[in-house]
Amino acid sequence: xxxxxxxxxxxxxPGGSLRLSCAxxxxxxxxxxxxxxxxxxxxxxxxxxxxxxxxxxxxxxDSLKGRFTISRDNAQNSLFLQMNSLRAEDTGVxxxxxxxxxDYEYWGQGTLVTVSS
Amino acid sequence: DIQVTQSPPSVSASxxxxxxxxxxxxxxxxxxxxxxxxxxxxxxxxxxxxxxxxQSGVPSRFSGSGSGTEFTLTISSLQPEDFAxxxxxxxxxxxxxxxxxxxLEIK
Numbered sequence: 001x002x003x004x005x006x007x008x009x010x011x012x013x014p015g016g017s018l019r020l021s022c023a024x025x026x027x028x029x030x031x032x033x034x035x036x037x038x039x040x041x042x043x044x045x046x047x048x049x050x051x052x053x054x055x056x057x058x059x060x061x062d063s064l065k066g067r068f069t070i071s072r073d074n075a076q077n078s079l080f081l082q083m084n085s086l087r088a089e090d091t092g093v094x095x096x097x098x099x100x101x102x103d104y105e106y107w108g109q110g111t112l113v114t115v116s117s
Numbered sequence: 118d119i120q121v122t123q124s125p126p127s128v129s130a131s132x133x134x135x136x137x138x139x140x141x142x143x144x145x146x147x148x149x150x151x152x153x154x155x156x157x158x159x160x161x162x163x164x165x166x167x168x169x170x171x172q173s174g175v176p177s178r179f180s181g182s183g184s185g186t187e188f189t190l191t192i193s194s195l196q197p198e199d200f201a202x203x204x205x206x207x208x209x210x211x212x213x214x215x216x217x218x219x220x221l222e223i224k
Binding site: 037044045046047050059060061062095101102103104105107108109110 | 118149151153155160161162163166172204206207208211212213214215216217218
């Protein structure tokens, strides 16, 4: 059974940093592109970032302006999102999803990030 | 960047009704569009991929159509468990873009 489990969310002050993790199991992690999608409270879905199986190709939403960095460790079956210079508008649930080019068949349950003083 | 406009923002319908949701892309994307269902407190669930292919396990009352710039998701006969929010996602090029969402409510 494919499972994606996010962790690392929490409360952080504006300007602070947070590192999210997503642990994959039940599939060959190194064979799939992985992604982050977020959802602000009461709002719609927003694609954040994607990384190819070997980290050769990485994409980010324009709105992030270089503050976020996606990475992965295939040996540990893990996906990461390093978030710096956090703002109130970064508050929301962050989901990891498996698949390439928006073909997201499997999603994690999400981890909540709250940016507030 | 490709913009996606989803309509309507909300729709009120009854069990047994037929409902159609539309997404329009700002430029042609072929068949590179998927549809997702999200219920409160849950992760999104893929319903349709490649514009018209039904995800395994999804009831056949869900169908997708369209290509180029205009796409539709149709639910042929609403069931109680279908009341949720629906999103389209253009998959043609980065940055990927979701539609604004359509909230399907019980009349």
